[in-house]
Every structure is written in structure tokens, then in C-alpha cells.
Amino acid sequence: MGNKKLLDRDGVRELIGSLASDIVNRNRKNIKNICIIGIRNRGDILAERLAKYIYKETGIKPPVGAIDITLYRDDLTTIGPRPLIGPSEIPCSIDNRIVILVDDVLYTGRTVRAALDELVDFGRPLRIELAVLVDRGGRELPICPDYVGIKEDVDKSLNVAVYLEELDGEEGVIVKKEEYGKV
Amino acid sequence: MKILIKNVRIFDPASGIDEEGDVFIKNGIVSKKKEETRNIIEGKGLYLFPAFIDIHTHIREPGGEDVENFESASKAAVAGGYSTIFMMPNTEPPIDNDGMVRFVVKRARDVGLVKIYPVGAATIGRRGERLTDMRAMIQCGCIGFSDDGSPVKNPRILRRILEYLKGTGIKFIEHPEDPELSSDGSMNEGSLSNKLGVPGIPWVSEASVVIRDILIAEYLSSPIHFAHISTEASLDLIQFGRKRGVKITFEVTPHHLLLDEDNVKITDSNFKMNPPLRSKRDRKALIKALKKGFVNAIATDHAPHPLYKKELEFSLAPFGVIGLETAFSTLYTEFVRKGVIGLNELIEYMSVKPAGIFDLKTGMVRDGAPADFVLIDLKKKWKITEDRFHSLSRNSPFLGWDVYGRVVYTIVEGKVVYKEGD
Amino acid sequence: MERFKQKHLLGIEELSRDEIDSILDTAIIMKSVLERRIKKVPTLRGITVANLFFEPSTRTLNSFLIAERRLSADTINVSKSFSSVLKGETLLDTARNLEAMRVDMVVIRHSVPCSPHYLAERISASVINAGDGAHEHPTQALLDMLTLREKFGNIEGLKVSIIGDILHSRVARSLTIGLLKKGADVILCGPPTFLPEWFEDYGVKITYNLKDAIVDRDVIYVLRIQRERQDTAFLPSLREYIRYYSVNRDVLNRYARKDVIIMHPGPVNRGVELAPDVADGPWSLILHQVTNGIAVRMAILYLLSGIGSSGGVE
Numbered sequence: 001m002g003n004k005k006l007l008d009r010d011g012v013r014e015l016i017g018s019l020a021s022d023i024v025n026r027n028r029k030n031i032k033n034i035c036i037i038g039i040r041n042r043g044d045i046l047a048e049r050l051a052k053y054i055y056k057e058t059g060i061k062p063p064v065g066a067i068d069i070t071l072y073r074d075d076l077t078t079i080g081p082r083p084l085i086g087p088s089e090i091p092c093s094i095d096n097r098i099v100i101l102v103d104d105v106l107y108t109g110r111t112v113r114a115a116l117d118e119l120v121d122f123g124r125p126l127r128i129e130l131a132v133l134v135d136r137g138g139r140e141l142p143i144c145p146d147y148v149g150i151k152e153d154v155d156k157s158l159n160v161a162v163y164l165e166e167l168d169g170e171e172g173v174i175v176k177k178e179e180y181g182k183v
Numbered sequence: 184m185k186i187l188i189k190n191v192r193i194f195d196p197a198s199g200i201d202e203e204g205d206v207f208i209k210n211g212i213v214s215k216k217k218e219e220t221r222n223i224i225e226g227k228g229l230y231l232f233p234a235f236i237d238i239h240t241h242i243r244e245p246g247g248e249d250v251e252n253f254e255s256a257s258k259a260a261v262a263g264g265y266s267t268i269f270m271m272p273n274t275e276p277p278i279d280n281d282g283m284v285r286f287v288v289k290r291a292r293d294v295g296l297v298k299i300y301p302v303g304a305a306t307i308g309r310r311g312e313r314l315t316d317m318r319a320m321i322q323c324g325c326i327g328f329s330d331d332g333s334p335v336k337n338p339r340i341l342r343r344i345l346e347y348l349k350g351t352g353i354k355f356i357e358h359p360e361d362p363e364l365s366s367d368g369s370m371n372e373g374s375l376s377n378k379l380g381v382p383g384i385p386w387v388s389e390a391s392v393v394i395r396d397i398l399i400a401e402y403l404s405s406p407i408h409f410a411h412i413s414t415e416a417s418l419d420l421i422q423f424g425r426k427r428g429v430k431i432t433f434e435v436t437p438h439h440l441l442l443d444e445d446n447v448k449i450t451d452s453n454f455k456m457n458p459p460l461r462s463k464r465d466r467k468a469l470i471k472a473l474k475k476g477f478v479n480a481i482a483t484d485h486a487p488h489p490l491y492k493k494e495l496e497f498s499l500a501p502f503g504v505i506g507l508e509t510a511f512s513t514l515y516t517e518f519v520r521k522g523v524i525g526l527n528e529l530i531e532y533m534s535v536k537p538a539g540i541f542d543l544k545t546g547m548v549r550d551g552a553p554a555d556f557v558l559i560d561l562k563k564k565w566k567i568t569e570d571r572f573h574s575l576s577r578n579s580p581f582l583g584w585d586v587y588g589r590v591v592y593t594i595v596e597g598k599v600v601y602k603e604g605d
Numbered sequence: 606m607e608r609f610k611q612k613h614l615l616g617i618e619e620l621s622r623d624e625i626d627s628i629l630d631t632a633i634i635m636k637s638v639l640e641r642r643i644k645k646v647p648t649l650r651g652i653t654v655a656n657l658f659f660e661p662s663t664r665t666l667n668s669f670l671i672a673e674r675r676l677s678a679d680t681i682n683v684s685k686s687f688s689s690v691l692k693g694e695t696l697l698d699t700a701r702n703l704e705a706m707r708v709d710m711v712v713i714r715h716s717v718p719c720s721p722h723y724l725a726e727r728i729s730a731s732v733i734n735a736g737d738g739a740h741e742h743p744t745q746a747l748l749d750m751l752t753l754r755e756k757f758g759n760i761e762g763l764k765v766s767i768i769g770d771i772l773h774s775r776v777a778r779s780l781t782i783g784l785l786k787k788g789a790d791v792i793l794c795g796p797p798t799f800l801p802e803w804f805e806d807y808g809v810k811i812t813y814n815l816k817d818a819i820v821d822r823d824v825i826y827v828l829r830i831q832r833e834r835q836d837t838a839f840l841p842s843l844r845e846y847i848r849y850y851s852v853n854r855d856v857l858n859r860y861a862r863k864d865v866i867i868m869h870p871g872p873v874n875r876g877v878e879l880a881p882d883v884a885d886g887p888w889s890l891i892l893h894q895v896t897n898g899i900a901v902r903m904a905i906l907y908l909l910s911g912i913g914s915s916g917g918v919e
Contacts, residue, residue, distance in 0.1 A: 071638070071646040071676075071907075081610050082911040084627060085634045121643040377803040380718040380739030380775060449719045450726050495695060498717045498738075 006134070006152060006160070009171035015149035016046065019131055020053030022147050023100055026129075033126070034062040036100045039069060039115050040086050043103040045164050046133060050102060062100075065090035072114035094123040100147075104162040106132040109143030134173055136160050184597055185209050185218060191226025191558065195233060195548045196527040197535050206231060208554040211597035215550040224599075226558060229591055233534040233546035234266030234555040237507060239331075239410055239434060239482035242299075244290070246275025251487035251575050256507075257296040258573035259485070261593040261601035263507040264557035266546065267538075268297055268485075272304040273332035279304035281319040288324045296600040300326035300541075305344045305355060311336050314347060321353055326541055329356035331410055334392050336362065338399060345405040354432075354541070356408045357396050359417065360458065364388035369498050371444045371459045379449055381498065384459050390416035397424035397431060406430035408540065411484050413439045413458040415468035418477070432540045434482035435469055437510045438580055441517055442466075446580070452493050452500030453580045456486065473532070474524055480537035481529075483510050487576030505579050509567055511559070512586040520587060546594075554597040563589040573605075609908040613725045613732040616741035617783040625786060629751050631904035632897065638675065639900060649678035652910055655703045657713040658684045658735070659696075664871060665735055665744075668895075669712050672902035681708070696720060700728045710909065713737070731909045739773045745870055746779035748901040750787065752893050753824065756866060761788035766818040768850060769828025769878055770799045770839075776870045777828060781807055794818035795850065798839045815850050819860040826868045827852050830878050843877060853880035857888075866890055 007015065027034055031054070038047030044066030055061035068086035076082075101115055112130060119128065131147035136154040154160055154175055161174045188206040195201075206226075207217040237260065244252040251259075260268050270287060272278035278287060284301050291299035303325040307313045309332065317328060328344065334357060335341045344355050365384045370376050372383025393409060397420060400407040412418065412433045424431050438456065443466040447454040454460060472478050486503025493500050511533065519526050538545040546555030567584045569577045593601035609627045611619070620628075638646055654673045658666050666682070673680045683699065694702075696715070703711060710731045713721050718738035725732040736742040753760055765784055771777045771793050784791050791809040793800060794817070804811050812818055819825060834840045857865065867879070867889045875881045884891060 068634070071648040076648060076911070080911055082908045084609075085631055085907075087634055087637055089637075117647065121645070122641060374803040374806040377772075377801060378778070378806075380737070380741070380778060450723045494697060496717045496720050496723050498719075 003174050003176040005172060005174050007150065007173040012133070012164075012171045012173065015133060016049050017053055019133070019147050019149055020050050020057065023050065023129075023131065024054055024057050026146075027098060030098055031058050031060045031062065033096075033098050034100060035065065035090075035092055035094055035097045036062050036102060037065040037067055037090060037094075037119070038102040039111060040066055042162055042164055042167060045166050046104060047100075047102040050100070050131070063092045065092075067115060067118055069111060069114040069118055072118045074110060074114065088118065090122055094119065094125045096124070096126050099125040099128045100131055101128055102131045104133045104164075105160050106130075106135045106143070106145055106148075107138050107160075109139045109141035112143045113141050133162065134160055184211070184222075185220035186222045186224060186554075186594070186597065186599070187217065187220050188224045188226045188231065188556075188558070191224075191229050191231045193231050193548050194526065194530065195231075196531045197233065197545060197547050198549050200548055201527075206548055206556070208594070208597045211554055213548060213550060213552045213554050224558070224592060228562070229558045229560055231548070232264075232530050232557050232559065234557045234593060234595065235264045235511065235533040236267040236537045236543065236545065237265050237483050237485065237510075238269045238480055238537045238541065239271065239436075240268040240485045240507065241271050241273065241487065241503070243487055244274065245286075247487075247489075249575065250489050253290045253294045253299070255573065255575040256485075256487075257291075257294045257299070258601075258605075259505070259507045260297040261595070262573045262590060262605070263509070264511050264559065264590040264593055265297055265507060266555035266557075266593065266595040267300065267543065268507070269300050269302050269326060269541075271302050271329065271331045273309060277304045277309050278302075279307050279309065279315045281316060281323045284320045284323040284325055297595060300324065302327045302329050302331070302356060304328070305330050305335060306340065309333055311340055314340075314343060317347060317353070318351070321351055325353065327354050327356050327408070329358065329410070331356060331358040334358050334360050334362070338395060341396065342399055342403065345400060345403050345407070349403075349405065352542070354406055354408045356410055357392070358410050359389045359392040359396065359412070361388045361392050364391065365457075369455060369459070369502075370447055371461045373444065373462055375444050375447075381449070384457070386414040386416055386461065386465065389414050389458055390420060393417045394420045394424075397421070397429055400424075400431070401427055401429045406432070408479075409433035411436050411439070411458055411482070413461050413469070414465045418468050418472050422477070432479040434480040434537070435473065435478050436484050437481060437506055437514055438504060439466065440469055440473065440481075441513055442580060449497050452495065452497050453504060453578050453582065455497055455500055455502055456484070456504050457502035470523065473528075476528075478532065479540055481510065481514070481532040482537065483507055485574075486578075487574055488578050490577060493578045503578065505572070505574050505576050508572055508574065509579060509581045509584075509586075511590070512565070512567075512588040513581055513584065515561070515588040516584075516586040554594055556592075556594045557590055558592040558594075560589045560591050561587060563587065565589055609911075612909065613721070614743055614905050614909060615721050615725060615732065615734050617743045617746050617779045617786070618741065620743075620783075620786070622786050625747070625750065625783060628747055628901065628904050628908060629754060631908060632747070632751050632900040635675075635903040635907070636897070636900040638903070639896070645675055645677060647677045648907060649673070649676035649910055651679075652709045653679045653681065653707065654710045654712060654906065655681045655683060655708040655730075656735075657699065657703075657711055657715075658682070659713075659715040660736065662714060662736070664895075665714065665898075668898045669735060669902050672899050672906060675899070676903055676906055678710075678906065696724065697727060700724050704728045704730060710906065733905060733909065736775055739775050739778070741779045742775040742870075743779050744898070744902055744905060745776050746783040747905070748894055748897040749780055749826070749868060749870075750783050751897045751901055752868065752890050755893070755897075756890060757823070760784065763789040763824065764792075764822045765789050765824040765826060766792040766794055766822045767826045767828065768794045768815070768818055768852065770830055770834060771795050771804060771828070772799045772801065772839075773831070773834075774828050780826065781809060785809070792818050792822070796840065796846065815852075815856065816860050819852075819856060819865075821862060822865065823862075824866045824868060825852060825861070827878050828870065829872070829874055847877060851876075851878060851880065852883055854882055857883065868894060871895065
């Protein structure tokens with residue numbers, strides 16, 4: 001069975017643009033109060049891009065942060081040798097802010113759950129909204145995205161791989177057979 | 184009691200015999216005149232050697248009967264092919280009077296497996312202050328004197344001991360170590376102990392006492408015997424002393440010949456003994472001395488300790504390893520089979536030469552000689568494991584070794600005291 | 606980079622260059638956790654860590670306790686004096702009891718060298734060496750290396766001198782091994798009774814002359830001198846030591862570079878090995894070392910917890 005290309009480079013860019021528009025539309029009165037925080041890896045890149053789009057549309061660039069959720073994972077006791085942790089950097093206080101949490105793929109919801117726990121340790125936002133590029137279904141927790149680029153149910157035996165220029169040198173979303181080791 | 188050993192490979196360095204044949208024993212001695220008997224030992228495939236003599240064994244009775252008593256020590260000795268062992272006096276209470284000597288002699292006789300000669304303490308309580316009643320102790324059966332476990336610290340006392348023994352024909356055995364230099368060391372002092380942050384026992388702790396004793400012995404024209412020599416320096420000093428005419432004899436242990444500080448596993452106190460396993464250079468020097476015939480005896484310094492003590496951390500565990508049941512096989516496998524020394528040399532070091540130091544008779548295949556023999560299957564391979572030991576203790580650095588040479592029979596004074604499988 | 610696969614932290618000796626880097630990289634992340642408003646992460650929730658301190662030590666113990674609690678681990682303290690061990694429970698018994706209580710990790714400080722190694726062979730929990738006699742103190746060396754890395758960017762080629770009672774110092778041994786693994790240039794300095802020639806076998810220069818250890822060096826790492834050493838004939842007196850080996854302003858003015866750095870594992874014997882104004886001066890990184898200590902210990906706890914007795918399935 002071959003790989004299936006879900007999105008090509010133009011598709012990815014278009015969706016990021018429309019996500020940004022949706023965020024702006026829903027928060028038109030509060031753009032100054034927004035903070036965009038991406039979940040490493042790739043969610044942080046998307047967060048930066050969303051911020052740029054929002055700036056183009058509104059003239060205001062919201063602060064961008066990135067969090068590494070390794071220390072908050074719920075599967076640490078079973079995964080064996082420890083993964084190395086990346087830094088979590090949030091450039092502003094998130095108290096009373098509208099936090100747009102960004103990730104590339106929403107699947108079981110556990111990563112977002114960990115991210116929420118981490119964010120809450122940083123401060124008390126006014127509200128947190130979730131933006132994802134791909135919602136592949138398969139939720140194991142009651143997590144709902146506020147902004148979705150593309151929704152496509154993908155079987156659990158398959159992997160949804162997101163490629164972004166800044167990290168991978170190319171752009172696209174491909175569905176392929178389960179691949180271990182890709183972080 | 185008559186025994187006929189048939190078709191055995193007789194290997195007796197003392198009489199120069201190395202051939203297949205029969206040996207007939209009657210009433211504890213070898214007899215050239217064979218007689219009828221139903222007691223036949225089939226010796227095909229086995230070697231017959233004079234039984235081994237260990238001039239340095241520790242039995243923990245009285246004081247540590249659970250650790251090693253006369254029964255278990257005797258069983259261990261005969262299982263290792265020994266007909267004779269010298270028992271060191273550092274029991275609790277120590278063997279420092281003729282009453283205790285008689286106790287040892289009686290107990291040994293009651294067990295009746297191996298010949299046990301007591302080495303009496305040279306000073307009361309081994310404290311190095313007052314001499315023991317040596318003449319009375321000799322009369323009761325002491326074969327030598329030593330404060331082993333400890334050196335005689337005070338040179339004036341050493342002088343008195345050697346003087347008092349003059350004319351008795353009995354030797355003083357020194358445990359050469361300076362406790363101040365050894366301090367709180369637990370392994371050889373060197374680059375390795377320094378890296379581990381473990382206080383060490385420097386070679387000079389042994390050598391400085393060796394030279395002191397040699398000079399005092401020279402001054403008194405007395406002989407002297409050194410226990411467990413482990414360093415190159417000591418060997419050089421002994422050579423120096425011999426050149427000056429001093430009658431020096433000394434023993435080396437199997438573990439100092441087979442192991443060095445690089446073998447020490449710091450988490451396993453079966454590698455902890457005193458003197459400690461030394462440097463490669465020291466070990467090479469000991470082997471060279473062995474090859475040259477410079478050494479007078481191989482002695483095990485069999486030192487049993489209970490598991491709960493040897494199980495402690497290296498720095499806290501007591502010093503000592505057992506050796507009666509592994510001495511021949513380990514040395515045969517690593518030295519004879521690998522061509523370091525010949526079989527006749529090994530047998531001499533384990534029987535003829537130690538006997539010579541103390542004027543004992545060894546087993547010999549000669550009419551009228553004592554029937555002290557060991558029959559060994561040199562081809563048999565076996566693994567040294569805890570369950571094989573007849574000793575009550577298990578603290579051996581050779582656990583897990585695959586070795587050749589299995590004792591099949593041990594005969595003491597014409598009686599079979601050990602048969603493989605006992 | 607390879608995932609960190611060691612089950613224990615027994616010494617720097619057992620670590621590769623890459624493993625040292627993994628620990629330091631992780632420690633930097635942990636440092637940022639310590640800067641947050643909520644200085645806690647749930648990572649070691651449900652993991653029990655026992656601190657077995659047979660030698661008195663408030664600093665190192667507290668540093669480990671804070672590290673453990675910042676990671677949400679449950680902690681127990683077993684602080685015994687050595688004499689109580691001699692009277693009763695052996696180390697092995699103590700450890701087996703802990704194992705029966707399902708402790709996942711044991712942090713041990715003991716005056717007997719290689720006791721962590723001894724334990725690691727006999728219990729199933731992860732063992733962390735918090736100092737074993739004069740042998741090793743790996744977390745100290747790691748926090749020192751982190752401090753140096755932060756200050757200089759790179760440890761390779763760095764000129765470090767360690768001054769004091771080298772013979773009895775686990776810090777000196779661990780740090781020397783670690784620095785050499787990372788390509789630094791190390792000089793050891795002290796009175797000859799504290800500096801037997803075997804130390805040359807590490808691949809370092811030794812000197813009995815303080816000046817040689819100060820001239821043109823980037824870092825001067827000063828060790829504590831214990832007063833008891835004069836009683837056991839290692840030193841004639843503290844006066845002798847202070848006169849010839851104390852690092853004070855005068856010595857620094859005369860021999861050291863202007864940008865020299867001073868470090869010390871603490872606590873400082875003010876006026877003995879270090880003059881008070883030097884300990885507190887702008888050259889000193891001593892307080893940085895303390896902060897980094899917690900971060901490094903958090904990093905170790907995190908990295909080792911993956912191979913503990915309770916988990917480690919991959």
C-alpha cells in the first residue's frame with residue numbers, strides 16, 4: 001500500500017492562511033491580547049507562521065512562544081530511555097491572555113492535555129483556544145479543536161507525517177505506514 | 184589394613200619415578216612385597232602423587248566453629264588432596280599454651296582424616312609482648328611458632344623469640360607486615376587504588392619487615408620462615424639475605440601466583456585478602472622465582488569467613504580467602520597445562536619442599552615410606568562452584584573457574600580418607 | 606543524539622562524552638523550570654526516591670531533595686551515622702528493606718568507596734552516587750562542568766587547576782575525569798602528602814608549587830581542607846597550608862590572569878583554602894554552582910528514571 005499525499009505545499013500554506021483568518025475573525029476585538037504558543041516540534045513553527053499572517057492582516061504581531069511537553073507526558077513510565085527535552089519559552093505573561101495553542105496533528109488528545117497542564121503552570125489565561133493543521137480523529141480524551149485546517153479520519157496503523165520548510169526542507173502532509181522514531 | 188592400587192601412573196618426584204605400575208600399602212606404609220587383598224583401587228587413568236602438605240591453614244575452632252571447624256577443615260583438606268595441614272594459632276582463644284596445643288592434637292586425632300600440626304603463637308595472645316611456653320608446646324606437638332594474622336611488631340621481642348628457639352630445631356614463621364604502613368588499606372596501594380579512592384597497602388609494608396627480620400636472623404645465626412610473600416622487593420631481599428648466609432625459607436600462595444590487582448572486583452570481597460593481590464610486576468616476579476626453584480613452598484593461607492561478613496562492602500569485609508580445595512587444580516590448569524612450570528615442580532612445591540622445610544616425611548613410593556598419597560584424574564574438567572566445597576565457607580576468588588585435575592582418592596597413613604563424591 | 610541508556614549514575618568514569626552532554630543539555634532545560642512561577646513539573650509523579658545519607662551533608666541532601674520534589678517525586682530520607690551501621694543494619698540490609706518498600710531510585714552518600722557500585726549489583730532500583738568516600742562525586746563534577754560550559758561556552762582546551770587535598774577528594778577525581786573527557790587541560794596542585802605521583806596516570810600535570818597552578822590558567826578550582834589532616838600527619842599545621850597554598854587576593858594579583866575564575870564545591874573554610882574576599886569576589890562562580898546543582902540533579906533523576914525497576918519497556 002503506498003503513501004497518500006493529503007496536502008501539498010500550496011495546500012499547507014493555504015490552510016495556515018485560513019486558520020489565521022479564522023483566529024482573527026473570532027478575536028477581532030482582542031488581537032492585542034492574543035498570545036500564540038506552539039507545541040514542539042512543528043507546532044512551534046506553525047505558531048510563528050500564524051503570527052506572521054495575523055500581522056499581515058491586522059498590523060499587530062502577537063507574541064509567539066513554544067512549549068516542550070516532554071516533562072508532562074502521561075506515558076513516561078512506559079517508554080523506556082528518556083527522550084531529550086527541548087526548551088519551553090514563553091515570551092510574555094499568559095495571565096488574562098487569550099492563548100492560541102497550536103499543534104500540527106491532533107490525534108489522541110494526550111499531547112494537548114499535557115500542553116494544557118504545562119500552560120496552566122505558567123499562569124492563568126483568560127481562555128485557551130486550540131488550532132491544529134490536521135485533525136486525524138482517534139481521540140482518547142475529550143479534547144476539541146477550535147480551529148482545524150483539514151479533518152480526515154486516519155486508521156491507527158497509519159502515520160500522519162507533516163513536513164515544514166524550516167525543519168524538513170519541504171512542505172506537505174503525507175499519510176504513510178506507521179514509522180517509529182520520528183519525533 | 185591393606186590396599187593395592189593397580190595400573191596407576193606413579194609420579195613421585197622425590198624418588199624420580201614416573202611410570203605406570205602398582206602400589207601396595209600395608210599398615211600405613213608402602214610395601215614392596217605384595218600380598219593378597221580385596222581392597223583394590225583401580226588406578227587406570229589416574230596419577231598417583233605424594234599427598235600435599237599445606238603449611239598455612241586457618242581453622243576457626245575454637246571461636247568460629249560455624250565458619251570452619253576441625254571436621255570441615257579436614258574434609259576440605261582431603262578433598263583438595265592434602266594429607267597434612269599446619270594450623271595457625273589465631274583462634275579465639277589463641278593457641279598460646281600447651282593446653283591448647285593438646286586440644287588441637289586431640290581434636291585432629293579424633294576426626295582422624297588429615298594430619299594436623301599446630302603452629303603455636305609466639306607471644307601470649309599474639310600481642311607481641313611476652314613469649315609463650317614454647318618448649319612445653321613443642322613437647323605437645325607444635326611444629327612451629329607464629330603470631331600470624333599479625334607480625335611481631337617489636338624487634339626486641341622477635342630477637343628473643345629466635346634466641347629462645349635455638350637448639351629446638353623449630354622455626355619461627357613471620358607474617359611480614361608493618362601495620363603502620365598498611366594503615367587502613369584494603370588493596371594494593373598503587374595507581375588503581377588511587378583511582379578508586381581506596382586506601383592501599385603499599386609493598387613496602389611487607390618488604391620493610393622482611394629485611395628487618397632477615398637482619399635479625401642473620402645477627403643471631405637463626406633460620407627464619409616467611410609466610411605469604413607477595414612482592415618483588417621481598418624476593419630481592421630474600422636473595423640478598425641468602426647471599427649473606429641466612430637460612431631463609433618462604434611460601435607463596437596460589438592466589439598471589441594466579442591473580443593480581445587488575446583482577447580485583449571492588450564489589451566482591453572474595454578478592455580481598457592480606458597481603459593483597461599485588462601489581463602485575465610483583466606477580467611476574469613471584470612466577471619467575473617459582474620457575475627458578477627459588478620458592479620453598481606453595482601454601483594456601485586457607486582463611487574461611489562466613490558469608491554475612493564477606494558480603495559486606497569491600498572496605499569493610501574481613502581479609503581472607505579459602506584455598507585447600509582449589510590449590511592443585513587452579514595451579515595445574517594455569518601453570519602446568521600452559522607450560523609455565525612442569526608437573527614435577529608443582530608436586531614438589533606442594534609436598535616435597537614444604538615437608539623439607541619442617542623435616543616431615545612425605546609419601547613416597549619406596550619400601551617403608553609413609554603411605555600418604557593422592558590420586559588425581561588430570562584429564563577431568565570441572566567447574567569451581569559453591570556447592571562443591573566441603574569447607575563451611577565459600578569465600579574463594581576462583582568461583583566460576585573451569586579447571587582440570589580432580590582429586591579421586593586421598594590416602595593418609597594407608598587409609599582412604601577421601602573418595603570423589605564424598 | 607543517542608538516548609541516555611544508563612540505569613545508574615555511579616561515577617563520571619562510566620559516562621561517555623555524549624552522555625555527559627545529554628545530562629548538561631537536560632540540566633539547562635531543568636534550569637528554566639526553576640525560573641518558572643510554578644517550579645514543579647509532574648514528570649516523576651509516582652516515583653519514590655530514597656536518599657541514603659551515611660555521611661552528614663545538609664547541602665547535597667537538600668539539593669537532591671529540592672530536585673526530587675521539583676519533579677513531583679515522593680522522597681524518603683534515611684540519614685544514618687556510620688556508627689549506627691556498625692552496630693546494626695548493614696548497607697545491604699538497609700537497601701533490601703528499601704527495595705521491599707518498592708523504592709524506585711536510591712541516592713546514596715557513604716564514606717566507603719564504591720558502595721554505590723556494590724549496591725547497584727544487588728538491588729533493582731536505580732542508584733545515584735552522591736559521594737562515595739574519596740572515590741567519586743559525579744553530580745558535583747557535572748554541575749561544575751555545566752557552570753564552566755555556561756561561562757566559557759566550551760570546555761575543550763580550557764585550562765583548569767584543582768588545588769588542595771587531592772588525595773582525599775572525590776570532587777577532584779570526578780572533576781578531573783570529566784574535564785579530561787571533554788578535552789580540558791588539568792593541573793593538580795597541593796602539598797606532596799596530598800598528591801602522590803599516581804595522579805599523573807590520569808593524564809594530568811601535578812605540581813607542589815601554587816604559582817605553577819595559577820599562572821595563565823582560566824579556572825582555579827579550590828578544595829576544602831579538613832582540619833583533621835594535621836592530626837594524622839598529612840599536614841604539619843593549617844598555618845603551613847595557608848601560607849603556601851591558600852588562594853588569596855595577593856596570590857591572584859601576582860600570578861593570575863585578570864579574567865581568572867574561582868570555583869569551590871562548598872562549604873568554604875573561609876581564611877583557610879580561600880580568602881573571604883576571594884570567595885565573595887566577582888571572580889567567583891560559587892553561587893552559580895549551587896543553582897546548577899539542583900538543575901543537574903533534576904536532569905539525572907529524569908534521565909535515569911526511564912530505566913528504573915518500575916518501567917523501561919521499549
